[in-house]
Amino acid sequence: MGHDKEVLQDLARRKELAREGKYIPTLQDLLLGCPWYRDSQEADLAAYCDRLISRHMHFFEQLSKPLCSALEKIKADDEFILSEYVRVVINVLDEKGGEIATRRGGISLAEIALRLKLHLLYDGNNSYRADIVERLAGGWFRDLEELRPIYFFHMLGIMMNQPRFPRLLSPAKSIEFGGELHDTAARLDQLHHGKNTGGLDIGKLEPVTEEMFKLDGLIILKSLGGSTAIKSSEIVKDFEPLVNKPVKTILKPDNITMISDKLNLEFPHAIKITSAVLSAVKNSGDVLYIAPTILVGAAGSGKSEYAKRLFSLLGIPHAYYSCAGVRDSTFGGTSRQWSTSQPSFPVETIRQHLVANPGIILDEIEKSDSSAFNGRLTDTLLVFLERSTSRKYTDACLMSEIDLSHVLYIATANSLDGISIPLRDRCRILDFPTPSPDHTAVLAANIIAKIRLERDIGSIWLPDLDAVEIEAISEIWRGGSLRSLRRLVEGVLDARDAAEISMMN
Numbered sequence: 001m002g003h004d005k006e007v008l009q010d011l012a013r014r015k016e017l018a019r020e021g022k023y024i025p026t027l028q029d030l031l032l033g034c035p036w037y038r039d040s041q042e043a044d045l046a047a048y049c050d051r052l053i054s055r056h057m058h059f060f061e062q063l064s065k066p067l068c069s070a071l072e073k074i075k076a077d078d079e080f081i082l083s084e085y086v087r088v089v090i091n092v093l094d095e096k097g098g099e100i101a102t103r104r105g106g107i108s109l110a111e112i113a114l115r116l117k118l119h120l121l122y123d124g125n126n127s128y129r130a131d132i133v134e135r136l137a138g139g140w141f142r143d144l145e146e147l148r149p150i151y152f153f154h155m156l157g158i159m160m161n162q163p164r165f166p167r168l169l170s171p172a173k174s175i176e177f178g179g180e181l182h183d184t185a186a187r188l189d190q191l192h193h194g195k196n197t198g199g200l201d202i203g204k205l206e207p208v209t210e211e212m213f214k215l216d217g218l219i220i221l222k223s224l225g226g227s228t229a230i231k232s233s234e235i236v237k238d239f240e241p242l243v244n245k246p247v248k249t250i251l252k253p254d255n256i257t258m259i260s261d262k263l264n265l266e267f268p269h270a271i272k273i274t275s276a277v278l279s280a281v282k283n284s285g286d287v288l289y290i291a292p293t294i295l296v297g298a299a300g301s302g303k304s305e306y307a308k309r310l311f312s313l314l315g316i317p318h319a320y321y322s323c324a325g326v327r328d329s330t331f332g333g334t335s336r337q338w339s340t341s342q343p344s345f346p347v348e349t350i351r352q353h354l355v356a357n358p359g360i361i362l363d364e365i366e367k368s369d370s371s372a373f374n375g376r377l378t379d380t381l382l383v384f385l386e387r388s389t390s391r392k393y394t395d396a397c398l399m400s401e402i403d404l405s406h407v408l409y410i411a412t413a414n415s416l417d418g419i420s421i422p423l424r425d426r427c428r429i430l431d432f433p434t435p436s437p438d439h440t441a442v443l444a445a446n447i448i449a450k451i452r453l454e455r456d457i458g459s460i461w462l463p464d465l466d467a468v469e470i471e472a473i474s475e476i477w478r479g480g481s482l483r484s485l486r487r488l489v490e491g492v493l494d495a496r497d498a499a500e501i502s503m504m505n
Helices: 002-019 027-031 041-063 065-075 079-096 109-122 126-138 147-161 171-191 232-239 256-266 268-282 303-314 345-353 377-385 421-425 437-455 467-476 482-504
Strands: 099-102 105-108 293-296 318-322 359-363 393-395 400-402 408-413 428-431
Touching: 002 027, 027 109, 041 065, 041 079, 041 109, 065 079, 079 109, 105 109, 109 126, 256 268, 256 303, 256 437, 268 303, 268 428, 268 437, 293 303, 303 318, 303 359, 303 408, 318 345, 345 359, 377 421, 437 467, 437 482, 467 482
Parallel strands: 293 408, 293 428, 318 359, 359 408
Antiparallel strands: 099 105, 393 400
């Protein structure tokens, strides 16, 4: 018992050091409730990988070049594909096995991989949950009577009651996982030769039921501030559905292949873009997430339409924000001290759709005004595009913190000129191709389909273009802007109408 108390006291000291940024917690520390380094998951991941590189780079270089590259990327905090880099490291470590020899003994590569898996688990990716549960069942504390139940119940809290993790799972998955943890408790006792030496009575554990998981969403706003400020009653009325209540999340779809096929059919020139974006979606956690992305391409290449269609097919409610000419920082909201107060654009988008992870299309982001007189849009966006800061965004209108880390951003631009380096660094930049003449027939058919919807008529009244019409358009349109292609298609339709009228006369 005395030894147990010493361990707990030492853990309390390490917790404080970790919060202060003076200690990088071990996997064992984290599983016992120690916070991330500097109380930030992103800072912890970067610091941990930095330490691995500084201490063991020679070993890793001999082990795997891709592993070294991925560690460097994580250290640099390239968050837009951070989880992909983490998976690269995990896969190499799991495949290679073994340990790093040090003066204090060996460092298991499996141990390093498991610590990285815990990061992905906290982000809602349950691919590695079995590994964590297995470690829980194996336990480090078989000889510590007091710590064993503490260890179990802390993990139970992580997996079930943390604000982020359990609500990333559907109720069915949560119940399944709860049962898995229940079995783990029994396995812990079996490791003690069937004796409940840690004082954990399996028979008294509360059965796992769906009632435990009624919070099917994310709590992103715990309270509203400024009860005596201007417009307070109006703000309370508008945001009452969000305060301390689970907000629905859009989960990763099961039909990603079908979505890919539809996008490739509608945007045949952007197949590589679709592959890159949907690959990231496929590898994300249960809650659908796309890292901030800038689509850079020629005017009229279909960037904005692509972003809208992508969100629609993924089932993501979305809002459009035209950046051209914007010369202030109102995207980030305005103070409730003013009569014209309004919440930030992401907050308002969440309120309108009652979804924690809506999409926002930032159109023509490079065309926002560069003057800082009333605040720059590009500067305002920085806090929203980084998950570590958007997770605790203080909205001036709400006068309280709100978690905006699940909002999806896709920006469009004709070039990177006018986009600041800090903003570029926070986004994944994809070169959006220009349509070529090879795509004329498919794109023309897509345009005809859109015109049918706009005019609310069927294919009988507006049939597809025939081979002669396609050839005529191809003689003029040699690739490039979809707007000019649409004008040509509309010109062909006008010629059809004129010919029919002439025949009637």
